[in-house]
Amino acid sequence: MLHKTLRALICCLLCVGPFAAHSDDSTNNGPNSSDSPAAAAAPLQTGELVWRDPSCFFFVLKVNENYALFEFLGGPSPMVGNVFEGKLNAFGTRKIENKTEGKPTMVYSEAFDLPKSLMDKKIPRQCKRKKEFQELAG
Secondary structure, eight states: OHHHHHHHHHHHHHHHHHHHHOOOOTTOOSTTOTTSHHHHHSOOEEEEEEEEETTTTEEEEEETTEEEEEEEEESSOOOTTOEEEEOOSSOEEEEEEETTTTEEEEEEEEEEEEOHHHHHHHSOTTOTTHHHHHTSOO
């Protein structure tokens, strides 16, 4: 548990600065502007939270017909049924938008674009509610 807490703290310290500097204001014509080619090249995906385990801070989003596994790092506590938007099909630490809460959530992407049968194997063993994901339909 201490290892995960330290990792989350380090990720937050390393990532808060760049995310805090990002502006979603469309009148900003800087490199983070929504009019920039980089912003246009990164399409946003939408996913619904179908499983979470607060004992290990992991949750699974259903994105189209596949699944993505995230580790929760900060923001409002994700709940089953919440809808998220952002770059959901890539590895690493990032900020995604909890559309249900209307607030950003910091996450680390562990796995993405996997069918349910493979996602079963990606959920860490220490997650006490892993069996609940295996019992989900779909």
